[in-house]
Amino acid sequence: MILKEKVLANTLMIKKKILIMGLPGSGKTTLAKLLIPMFNAVWLNADKVREEVNDWDFSPTGRTRQADRMKNYAQKALDKNRNVIADFICPTEQTRSDFNADYIIWMDTITKGRFEDTNKMFEQPTNYDFKVTHKDAQMWAYLIKQDIQEKLND
Numbered sequence: 839m840i841l842k843e844k845v846l847a848n849t850l851m852i853k854k855k856i857l858i859m860g861l862p863g864s865g866k867t868t869l870a871k872l873l874i875p876m877f878n879a880v881w882l883n884a885d886k887v888r889e890e891v892n893d894w895d896f897s898p899t900g901r902t903r904q905a906d907r908m909k910n911y912a913q914k915a916l917d918k919n920r921n922v923i924a925d926f927i928c929p930t931e932q933t934r935s936d937f938n939a940d941y942i943i944w945m946d947t948i949t950k951g952r953f954e955d956t957n958k959m960f961e962q963p964t965n966y967d968f969k970v971t972h973k974d975a976q977m978w979a980y981l982i983k984q985d986i987q988e989k990l991n992d
Contacts, residue, residue, distance in 0.1 A: 856873070863952055880923070
């Protein structure tokens with residue numbers, strides 16, 4: 839790890855919660871896997887969390903419960919002075935607001951996901967820090983890392 843990356847990792851130990859959100863199949867998990875080592879972050883993947891608690895309810899109530907669960911898991915990691923990268927659909931402005939991320943990445947790489955109920959309820963975000971417009975995770979990870987570093991140094 840070069841000195842600049844060490845400085846970035848140490849700077850981000852000021853407890854940052856990064857949300858990667860978007861439709862299913864947009865590339866959230868692929869991008870998360872690249873960003874996790876860059877920020878020495880705890881990874882919260884919505885599918886893995888749902889599997890852990892065996893909760894596959896995708897009704898509006900179930901989705902709100904999942905967003906709350908992701909928020910609580912993230913807070914536990916933050917309390918241990920860890921960065922968090924959470925990748926989940928986070929389909930509405932309300933779930934995104936409730937999650938209260940420090941930095942939001944919108945994966946705007948597809949117009950429709952594989953689940954029609956999710957497509958119907960998904961609200962395009964009006965508040966985000968970085969918009970990914972096509973699938974090239976290596977490139978985006980590099981650009982996002984730079985963007986976060988610049989914003990932290992302001």
